[in-house]
Amino acid sequence: MPKAPPPSPANDHKLREHQPGAGQPKIEASRGNGDELHQNVAAGGSPTDASFLTDNFGHRISDNQNSLRAGERGPTLLEDFVLREKIFHFDHERIPERIVHARGSGAHGVFECTKAIPGLTKASILQKEGATCPVFVRFSTVAGGAGSVDTPRDVRGFAVKLYTDSGNWDLVGNNIPVFFIQDALKFPDLVHSVKMEADRGYPQAASAHDTFWDFIGLMPEAMHMIMWAMSDRAIPRSFRMIEGFGVHTFRFVNAKGEGKFVKFHWKPVLGLQSTTWDEAVKIAGADPDFHRRDLFEAIDAGDFPAWDLGVQVFDEAFAKKQPYDVLDATKLIPEEDIPVEIVGRMTLNRNVDNFFAETEQVAFLPSNIIPGIDFSNDPLLQGRLFSYLDTQKSRLGTTNFHQIPINAPKCPFHNFQRDGMMQTLVPTGRANYEPNSLAEAGENGGPRASAETGFTTFTANDERNDPAQKLRIRAELFADHFTQARLFYLSQTENEQAHIASALVFELSKVTLDHVRARVVGQLRNIDEDLAMRVAVGLAIDLPAKEKAARPPVELKPSDALSIQKNADDTMEGRKVAILFAEGSDKAAIDKLKGAIESAGGTAFLVAPKVGGIKVKGGTLKADGQLAGSPSVLFDAVASILTDEQAKALSAQGAAVQWFMDAYGHCKTIAHDEATQLLLDKAGVEKDGGVVAIDKFESVGTRRHWAREAKVRDLA
Numbered sequence: 001m002p003k004a005p006p007p008s009p010a011n012d013h014k015l016r017e018h019q020p021g022a023g024q025p026k027i028e029a030s031r032g033n034g035d036e037l038h039q040n041v042a043a044g045g046s047p048t049d050a051s052f053l054t055d056n057f058g059h060r061i062s063d064n065q066n067s068l069r070a071g072e073r074g075p076t077l078l079e080d081f082v083l084r085e086k087i088f089h090f091d092h093e094r095i096p097e098r099i100v101h102a103r104g105s106g107a108h109g110v111f112e113c114t115k116a117i118p119g120l121t122k123a124s125i126l127q128k129e130g131a132t133c134p135v136f137v138r139f140s141t142v143a144g145g146a147g148s149v150d151t152p153r154d155v156r157g158f159a160v161k162l163y164t165d166s167g168n169w170d171l172v173g174n175n176i177p178v179f180f181i182q183d184a185l186k187f188p189d190l191v192h193s194v195k196m197e198a199d200r201g202y203p204q205a206a207s208a209h210d211t212f213w214d215f216i217g218l219m220p221e222a223m224h225m226i227m228w229a230m231s232d233r234a235i236p237r238s239f240r241m242i243e244g245f246g247v248h249t250f251r252f253v254n255a256k257g258e259g260k261f262v263k264f265h266w267k268p269v270l271g272l273q274s275t276t277w278d279e280a281v282k283i284a285g286a287d288p289d290f291h292r293r294d295l296f297e298a299i300d301a302g303d304f305p306a307w308d309l310g311v312q313v314f315d316e317a318f319a320k321k322q323p324y325d326v327l328d329a330t331k332l333i334p335e336e337d338i339p340v341e342i343v344g345r346m347t348l349n350r351n352v353d354n355f356f357a358e359t360e361q362v363a364f365l366p367s368n369i370i371p372g373i374d375f376s377n378d379p380l381l382q383g384r385l386f387s388y389l390d391t392q393k394s395r396l397g398t399t400n401f402h403q404i405p406i407n408a409p410k411c412p413f414h415n416f417q418r419d420g421m422m423q424t425l426v427p428t429g430r431a432n433y434e435p436n437s438l439a440e441a442g443e444n445g446g447p448r449a450s451a452e453t454g455f456t457t458f459t460a461n462d463e464r465n466d467p468a469q470k471l472r473i474r475a476e477l478f479a480d481h482f483t484q485a486r487l488f489y490l491s492q493t494e495n496e497q498a499h500i501a502s503a504l505v506f507e508l509s510k511v512t513l514d515h516v517r518a519r520v521v522g523q524l525r526n527i528d529e530d531l532a533m534r535v536a537v538g539l540a541i542d543l544p545a546k547e548k549a550a551r552p553p554v555e556l557k558p559s560d561a562l563s564i565q566k567n568a569d570d571t572m573e574g575r576k577v578a579i580l581f582a583e584g585s586d587k588a589a590i591d592k593l594k595g596a597i598e599s600a601g602g603t604a605f606l607v608a609p610k611v612g613g614i615k616v617k618g619g620t621l622k623a624d625g626q627l628a629g630s631p632s633v634l635f636d637a638v639a640s641i642l643t644d645e646q647a648k649a650l651s652a653q654g655a656a657v658q659w660f661m662d663a664y665g666h667c668k669t670i671a672h673d674e675a676t677q678l679l680l681d682k683a684g685v686e687k688d689g690g691v692v693a694i695d696k697f698e699s700v701g702t703r704r705h706w707a708r709e710a711k712v713r714d715l716a
Contacts, residue, residue: 053434053447053454054413055085061415062454064434066472067185067379073327073475076184076382083185087387089417090188100191101157103148103205104140105239105292106359107299109348111135111162111309117343120260120313121252123372124166126343134163135346138362139239139295142174143194144205149284150291151275152205153234153503158244158266159364160346170368171264172388176233177245177332180222182478184383189215189416190222192433198418199430208510211430217519218435220547221478223527224330224485230503231488231496232274232564237636238294240305240574241273248381249326251374252313261319261326261376263333265310265340271569273636276666277503278713282633290634299351303574303603306347310340323554324484325477329380331484335561364388379474414447441513479550482526486553489528491562495706501531501716505538514541522547538716568703573601575636575702580607580627580659580676582646587618589641589673589694596698605635609650628655632663636702639671639694640679647675651682660685665712667704671697686711 053061061082068080076083113131120126125133140157141148156175161168180190192198193215194207203209207229216222228234236242244266252262275283283290298305312333314326324331352358365388366381375381416432431438431446439445489497504524508517517539524532525546536543560566577597581590594604607630608614608623624630632638638659642650650656660683663670670691672680685691690705709715 050412050414051447053415053449055082055415056089056413056417058413060454061449062451063472064449065183065185066474067183067383068470068472069377069379069382070470072471072473073325073377075377076379076386077470078386083383084386086185086188086415086417087383088390090191091387091390093417093419100142101138101140101159102146103144103150104138104157104359105295106136106138106352106355106362107295107348108350108352109135109137109304109346111344111346113344114308115341115343117311118254120254120262120311121372122255123164123169123252123370125162125164125169125370126372133165135348136161136163136358136362137346137348138359138364139242139291141205143191143207148205149288151235151280151283153207153229153277153280153507154205155229155234156236156239156242158242160244160266161362161364161368164370166370166372168368169370169373170364170366171244171246172364172366172384173244173246173264173266175236175242175244176225176228177243177247177263177265178225178228178484179247179329179380180216180225181219181380182221182328182330182474183379184381184387186219187380187383187387189433189435190219192416192418193436197430198432199428203510206510208507210511210513210516211433211436213508213511213520214436214438214513214516215433217516217523217547218437220481220523220526220549221330223481223523224488226504227485227488227500227527230500230507231492232276232499235275235277235280236291237273237275238270238574239291240295240298241268241270243267243272244307247329248378249376251376252311253372253374259374260313260315262314263312265312266307266346267310267340267342269306269308269345270574271571272564272567273574274564275633277499277506278662279633279666282631282662286629286631286633295348296351298574299348304347304349305574306345308342309344309346310342312338312340314338323477323556324480325475327376327378327475328478329378330481334487334556334559336557336559416446437513437515437519440515476551480553481551482549482553483556485527487556487559488562489531491558491560491566493563493565493706495709496563496565497531498709498715501534501538504531504535505716508535508539517541518544519547526553534716565704565706570701570703571601572597572701575601576603576605576634577702578605578607578625578630578632578635578638580638580640580642580656581614581616581621581623582609582642582650583614583616584643584646585616585621585641587616587621590616590621593639593641593671593694593697600698602636602702605630609653609656627653627659631655632659632668633666635663635668637669637671637697638663639697640676641673641694642675642679644675644678647678651679657683659683664691664708667706667708667712669697669700669702669705671700 053064067076067083069076111133113126113129116127116129118127125131138159142155158175159172161170194212196202196204197211246264249261249263251259253259319326366384416434418427418432429444431444436445511517521532521536522544526549533543579590597604606624607627609627611623611626613620613622660679664685671694673694688708692700
């Protein structure tokens with residue numbers, strides 16, 4: 001049996017990066033069709049050799065890392081049958097729910113142009129100040145299924161359909177401005193790696209496991225996105241308090257046919273807000289539908305969430321001067337370099353009438369644009385333009401038509417496509433993504449591309465010097481995977497950096513493959529040595545050797561716009577404050593505090609040991625929620641107005657003590673009266689700038705008190 005080909009490099013630039021450690025697969029008997037195999041096989045191995053990566057019809061693949069495009073930075077070509085088959089199969093691996101973004105929440109609303117920009121674009125909705133159109137928005141998690149919870153550490157989808165008079169404009173993005181990969185060809189591998197592991201069906205809606213971090217460690221282009229995903233951006237407080245990004249670079253085209261590049265931003269009017277990891281975990285148990293409920297109830301109450309639409313517009317001259325490629329979806333443009341110009345506002349003002357008919361059946365297509373908006377040659381965007389139409393057109397049905405005898409090839413086929421309706425084969429093992437290094441752990445790593453014997457596109461002699469010739473290659477600047485990852489990390493506060501390091505320690509602690517942990521930490525050394533050391537110490541491993549970078553990072557000035565805490569808004573708007581009371585509490589004090597919260601735009605939620613009418617000093621009060629069912633993780637701040645007798649009684653109840661312990665541990669404001677001090681002492685709450693008397697609450701508000709965090713938990 002011939003020796004298996006080497007693993008495909010994770011990033012194929014002009015100067016190919018070497019990816020160490022992606023081991024060789026075990027060779028299993030190929031599954032044939034029962035026919036005699038041809039005996040005259042071209043040099044390079046037997047047709048039964050499962051070590052060679054092929055398409056579903058048995059054609060060997062020469063490059064499984066790069067789409068076929070017209071030149072380094074040209075558009076992706078429709079004739080790339082490897083890309084089309086791989087995405088086509090992936091689009092139909094799950095029925096009937098979406099493969100990614102399965103769990104979503106939607107709402108109707110309106111978009112209004114607040115600043116006309118006819119000089120930049122002929123898009124009809126942006127021609128006149130005051131112009132409006134209806135919108136439908138779907139927020140979602142990415143990794144989990146439709147029945148998963150709302151608060152995992154995950155990217156959040158932010159898809160907007162604008163029903164303009166020129167047709168539908170679908171701006172299909174996320175709450176993070178960059179992405180894990182640079183080329184759509186790798187999207188199935190990314191999602192395969194983060195989803196439930198193929199041989200065991202778990203974990204659900206979680207990236208803290210072997211296959212995801214194995215893939216990430218082999219794909220250094222993902223490290224910028226990892227900084228965002230490990231930050232508090234991935235555990236938002238509410239859909240109403242996330243940013244939205246188009247991710248890709250698009251084009252504005254004006255009536256004269258003049259074009260400029262543009263990036264789209266949605267800025268929440270309520271400001272950015274996140275949870276802590278501990279809160280996110282506890283919210284998942286207390287209310288799995290926390291974000292869905294929050295959005296629905298806010299709109300139902302008339303507290304309509306809103307976002308400003310902003311644009312970053314620039315020309316080719318600016319693009320050429322940057323140390324990164326603007327067509328690279330793993331890069332952003334710092335707002336300090338190109339300020340975000342606000343041109344409109346979107347307000348969500350109506351909940352859906354039927355979840356299935358609207359939220360579940362809505363189909364977003366990045367290819368839905370209107371005159372005045374156009375695409376760039378971003379290779380990730382180019383792949384999405386094909387993928388979405390295919391997957392939306394047939395979320396039911398089969399992609400396994402190639403297994404029907406009349407369609408089946410007469411030679412074996414080996415790839416990482418899996419599942420789908422009428423799957424008659426039984427793939428084994430968990431290697432359904434590439435690159436992988438599972439062979440280093442003694443597992444079957446699967447087939448690899450073969451540059452020598454795989455299919456390659458013919459290039460005529462007169463095209464060899466044509467800059468638009470068809471190449472599977474990435475532009476040189478795409479090889480800079482660490483500059484902006486370092487920029488993001490260094491732009492965070494010390495506290496946010498600790499959160500990132502702690503998130504990495506947690507995620508990698510779930511990885512059972514030692515070499516995967518070491519490789520990821522080795523990649524982190526290209527971002528920041530202190531970060532890598534903190535993670536290594538947190539994992540109790542020796543600091544591994546630095547992974548080789550294709551291009552060394554360029555030092556950029558930190559950008560405050562990338563930090564949640566540096567842009568924290570002390571507003572009470574959109575925030576929810578719990579007021580704990582019991583029998584005998586002072587109704588006048590409660591009403592005064594409740595009125596102050598609501599007049600500032602917040603929501604006051606009354607919590608008591610029992611619901612229903614409770615006798616208090618000055619009358620009767622009805623609680624909004626019972627103490628055991630309304631843990632403090634559901635609120636942005638807490639307050640307590642009790643009698644000495646009730647405080648003593650509650651100090652013997654674990655739910656009450658935990659209520660304050662969690663609020664303190666999550667660095668929230670705690671406003672209290674003198675009687676509550678007994679409970680605070682029992683909960684280990686120490687006096688600080690966020691633990692204040694009731695009459696001081698308005699001056700402190702709902703902001704987090706991060707200086708407290710070092711007292712309440714160990715951070716990496």
